[in-house]
Amino acid sequence: MATPTLPKIWETFPELSEPLHAILTEMSASWHIGFDEIDRAIRSQLNAGKLVxxxxxLIFSQLSDQNYNKSAISLGASVELLHLATLIHDDVIDESKLRRGHESIQSQFGKDTAVYAGDYLLTGMFSLLDSADKPVANKLALTALQEILFGELVQKQNRYNLDTTFPTYFSQIKGKTAALFKLSATFGLVSSKTYNTELLDTVSKLGENIGITFQLLDDYLDFESIMDNLSLGKPIGQDIRNGIYTAPILFALADSEVQESVKSLLLKRDEISDSEMILLHDLIISSNAMIKLEALLTEYSESLVTLITALPNIAMQNQLNQLSQLLLNRHN
Structure with a gap:
């Protein structure tokens, strides 16, 4: 199987090009199971990820050394396999037809093939963890898996819950999104020569903050793109139809001016029509929801800068600031 090409976003990070290619090579070695349909299913998703x-x-592995070691490559590949596996399984649970602008595995090949493909990628993750030969990484991976599952269960328990609170929402995204960012950052630290428990705490907080900020922006962009997707004939409001209420919805539900109108539309659950989804979109845009979400994004972005500045490596600070700006400017 040919190694996938790097996403264009990494053209601005030439120093990461070679090690990211090495990570893709390691991942590709884990993608061939010998069952044609599973192989084709996994291959269908190969070039869609950004490898963030x-x-x-890789960036956090440079705390003490400018060279990317073998452990960093293996751990970077393992975290991306875990990410892909969770996406595939998510699509089965949500019955999503699209993933990253392409037909999802579960839609194209069926739910059974999707589950097997996700499971196989998990075995690849554990194989790469073993080859990294960093026992502490195994403990970090176990914790991340527990956090991901907890986030999924919190989300499942609160589907269609109009009384969902922000603490509950943050429990969801800390598990579903931030846990993997935290794992990615701490894997880098573990592969470096400067690993210690004090730095682990700092890097964990930073990785989690990046993940939360990333998800908040995703929630903002997903809601903002409803009208664009409608004009392109793409499905709209899938999370809302599935009873998954993100930050724009929660802020609108707390706004007395639109609260009752928003609730009446959400009570339609998965039977809400596209025209009603547009009405919901317009109600939320007319409320203070998006302004409050922008303020929350600003708060987390500023906290991110503070945490990055506390790191002992200036070159790494610059890389992280550059990457953070790239991720936060996705709407431009």
């Missing part, structure tokens, strides 16, 4: 998480592993 393994890039974080």
């Amino acid at each position: 998480r393994p890039a974080l592993t």
Whole structure:
């Protein structure tokens, strides 16, 4: 199987090009199971990811050394395989037809093939963990898996819950999104020569903050793109139809001016029509929801800068600031 090409975003990070290619090569070696349909299913998703998480592993591995060691490559590849596996399984649970602008594995090949493909990628993750030969990485991976599962269960328990609170919402995204960013960052630290428990705490907080900020922006962009997707004939409001209420919805539900109108539309659950989804979109845009979400994004972005500045390596600070700006400017 040919190694996938790097996403264009890494053209601005030439120093990461070679190690990211090495990560893709390691991942490709884990993608051939010998069952044609599973192989084709996994291959269908290969070129869609941005590789942000393994890039974080590489950046944090440079705390003490400018050279990317074999452990950093293996751990970066393992975290991306875990990420892919969770996406495939998510699509099965949500019955999503699209993933990253392409037909999802579960839609194209069926749910059984999707589950097997996700499971196989998990075995690849554990194989790469073993080859990294960093026992502490195994403990970090176990914790991340527990956090991811907890986030999924919190989300499942609160589907269609109009009383969902922000603490509950943050429990969801800390598990579903931030746990993998935190794991990516701490994997980088573990592969470096400067690993210690004090730095682990700092890097964990930073990785989690990146993940939360990333998800908040995703929530903002997903809601903002509803009208664009409608004009392109793409499905709209899938999270809302599935009873998954993100930050724009929660802020609108707290706004007395639109609260009741928003609730009446959400009570339609998965039977809400596209025209009603447009009405919901317009109600939320007319409320203070997006302004409050922008303020929350600013708060987390400023906290991110503070945490990055506390790191002992100036070159790494610059890389992280550059990457953070790239991720935060996705809407431009």
